[in-house]
Amino acid sequence: MKLAPGARECARLAEPTNIALVGNPNSGKSTLFNALTGLRQKVANYPGVTIEKKIGVFFDLHGRRCQLIDLPGTYSLLPSAPDEEITCEVLFGARPDTPVPDAVVCVVDATHLERGLYLVTQVLDLGLPAIVMLNMMDLLEEAGDRLDVAELAARLGCPVIPCQASRRKGLVELRTALSQELSPGRSFCRQCPALVEESLARVAADFPEERAERRRLCALILGAPDPQRLAEVLAVTHLLPSLREEQERLEAKMPDWRQQTIAMRQREIRALTAEVLRKSPVIGRSATDRLDHWVTHPVGGWLIFLGIMGTMFLAVFEVGAGPKDAINALFAASAARLEKLLPAGDLRDLLTEGVIGGAGNVIVFLPQILVLFFFLGLLEDSGYMARAAFLMDKVMSRVGLQGKAFIPLLASHACAIPGILSARTLSDPRDRMVTILVAPFASCSARLPVYVLMIAAFFGGRPGTGLGEAGIVMSLYLLGLAAAFGFAWLLKRSFFRGRPAPLVLELPPYRRPSLRTISAQMISRAGAFLRRAGTTIVAISVILWWLTAYPKVSGEDRSAQLAGSFAGQIGHWIEPVIRPLGFNWKIGIGLISAQAARENFVSTLGVLYAGQSERGTGPTSLSQALLADRWPDGRPVFTPLVCLTILLFFVFSLQCVSTVVTVRRETASWRWAFFQFGYMTFFAYVISLAVYQAGRAFGL
Structure with a gap:
């Protein structure tokens, strides 16, 4: 069925434009992402905050829906860590769950222009339409430097927009640029050593014809020291035999061919930076350097x-x-x-x-x-x-x-x-x-x-x-x-x-904390905490109340009711295992419920000790109920020594099912997840046992 012109236009507008957001770590990608989409993704002034792709939606000036993909920060399209592989896979169109981006927004820290342009030039070599956002222009101007934005845009062949993401400056210009027809920028994959050019020509000839616009850079990447992973990402594993053959040929004739290829790109970028950036002639120690003298001092x-x-x-x-x-x-x-x-x-x-x-x-x-x-x-x-x-x-x-x-x-x-x-x-x-x-x-x-609860009981x-x-x-x-x-x-x-890898970490400049950003993060975390309190914790509390209320025990004595309830029966069953730590069966029930979430320990004790103190909630009233609890021989259960033992157990033990599941996903093995849970729980038990028994021996 054919659509009328107006219907075709509506259908085109209904299809979202997929835009990838890339840049170096700590360049301000997540801040720009939040400013555009209105979401509250975590941002911080240190590298490595975004560790997986995040997706949000905004609209350009034509009302067209744009899907923005915030990708992990990387310095190059040669990935060295799993988070960087995500960025490469999305840009290469190798992830089945993410479409090939229609455009790429490259966020560049203007105070580190040369480093940021290295990634920009690689993105331009992919043949994707790109827009460069020069973030932190205020810091560059404060340093007295001047950047010719128009000349940089002309040299790159793509729009270049100054911005200050934390103050939402440059967003209108970005939406305007995205509303226009974008074309691929200038390719920088032009100059390589002659021997490398010959190898690239032979490898590139085997690339699928529909991907011809990317074949030169893809060939360069597949010429990396370990091409296996990237070949899988690009779905060109059939090229591996010829790639290894070319690598061996280059290693024999030019051992430093990789370094020379990278150096030629860096020289071209350095020349470009020198033409568009005018550094301030004033040389002196910045405020960041002066502060770092004390903050990173071995003693101070x-x-x-x-x-x-x-x-x-x-x-x-x-x-x-x-x-x-x-x-x-x-x-x-x-x-x-x-x-x-x-x-x-x-x-x-x-x-x-x-x-x-x-x-x-x-x-x-x-x-x-x-x-x-x-x-x-x-x-x-x-x-x-x-x-x-x-x-x-x-x-x-x-x-x-x-x-x-x-x-x-x-x-x-x-x-x-x-x-x-x-x-x-x-x-x-x-x-x-x-x-x-x-x-x-x-x-x-x-x-x-x-x-807080155990410290209140401790005092x-x-x-x-x-x-x-x-x-x-x-x-x-x-x-x-x-x-x-x-x-x-x-x-x-x-x-x-294995020997530890050397520390390669950028020390970002000190910045004035954004109260808006911090407040947004606090609201987000408060919402997550309240949702968990209103769902998981309430559900477990209700289940525990039912376990303490049934089966009914004749008489009005609450202690007898608790002891004869389902919860009491479970608690007395596990009590022999935890009794050497000074824990009674009620503490044992709390430890079991804490496996879902550690704070459930507090809510569990609140249910188990309900009605045993003056009406109220919180650490003070609950701690009074804890201190009133007694063993059958009249000894107090929650002595300072027992409170200390509980604190140590919670410091060292792993009591969170969500963490176990996450470890399994990150390690791709239940074996390591169970190993972690087992060794942490065993260590917590041994330390708690040693401290409690030593305390008892000294009469505490």
Whole structure:
């Protein structure tokens, strides 16, 4: 059936334009992506934040729907890490789940123009229509440099748009450019050593004719040291025999042919940069250099690092205390109101103890978690995180890892899953595997509610000093990192032998943190936390309430009801295993529920100890109920020693099914996922057992 001209135009507009967003790490791709699409993808002032492709939608000036694909950062189309392979696969049209881009937006850090243009020229060689976005033009101008944008556009043969993504400058110009007909820019794959040209001609002759516009660059890439993976990406594995033959010929006649080919491209880019960029004649140390003198100092840098961490944890307790108390009072008032409105019975107990009690005992920690995320956002957006990785390089090298592996560990303090995913930025497979296996030792935000509750019980149910609480939490975080370093050392000397790769990490300039970006990230994380509290945690709390309420035991004694319930029967069955740690069956039930999410431990105890203290939720009232619990012989269950043992168990154990599944996906093996769960749980049990039994021996 033929469509009328108007219908054909409507159909054309209905089809989305696929646009790939590429650039060097930390060039501002994700910031531009968020500004265009209105999404809240994580952005930070250090490389390696985007570790898989993200897709959003916006509309050009004609109302045409554009699908924007934010790809992991890379310096070249010769991938050295799994995240960079994603970028190459999408640009080469080798991913079945992603169409070939109709256009490519190349984001270039204007303060590092020459480095950014290397990737731009490779994209232009692909024959795809491209637009260059010169980000961070404000920093270039502040340095006194001047860039001839019009001349650069003429030399590249494609639109070049100055922008400042963090302030949404240049977005209208980008939409205007995308609304126009784009044509491929100038190819830079023109000059190669003569012997390489001959080999390229022979290999390129075998490329499919429909891909002739890309065959020269594809031939160059397939001439990389390991062409097997790229041949699979490009679906041209039939070329491998001839490629290896040409490689052997070139190695015999010109051993440095790869370096010479790269050098010729770099010389051409350097000449282009010299023509369009006028550097400021003023030479002096920048503010970033002056700050780095102290921040990366072998002694002063560590003092600054510890001071920042101490301030962050102190703020978690001091700043988050007021809002936490307000939320606690709100949930307590809601439960009291329901008790007055509903008659006594299972329905009232389900709502007050199962739903409100279960969710309330976790949600009260939201302010403290948000304070933690706020400080992490400040450190990420300012550029300090990269300095922390640089500072840790010497420590990391002693355990067999490169300093860049510290970035996944830092990311794991928010959640282990993005930390594990960010290990894709590590080029060495051994370093990547070891980092994945030790990343969950970093204390994630889900552990914070457990820490706060146990610290409250440790201080006898009375609020301790903010400095003391912050010191304990900081010690737990450092203890987790120490365990990560220790097992990294062990794994690198057993299963994954090899020398650590040298640290190659860009130290980005310090920037003023964007409160809009940080606030957006905090809102996103708060929403995720509340969704989990309103779904998973409430569901588990309701199930636990049912397990504690049935079967019914005659009499009014709640302790007898708990002991005879389904939950009591399960708890008493596992109690012999955990009794040597000082844990009773109720703690055991909490450990089981924590496998779904660590914060479930708190909500579980809230359900199990409901009605055993004055009405209320939160760490203070719940800790009072914990302290009132007794063993059959009258001894208190939650002594300071037991609270310390629980803290140590949660520092070292892996209690998160989502993390196990993620590790399986990243390692492509259940064997490594179960190995990680097993060795972390065993280590947590042994350490907790040793501490508790030693404490008992000393009369604690």
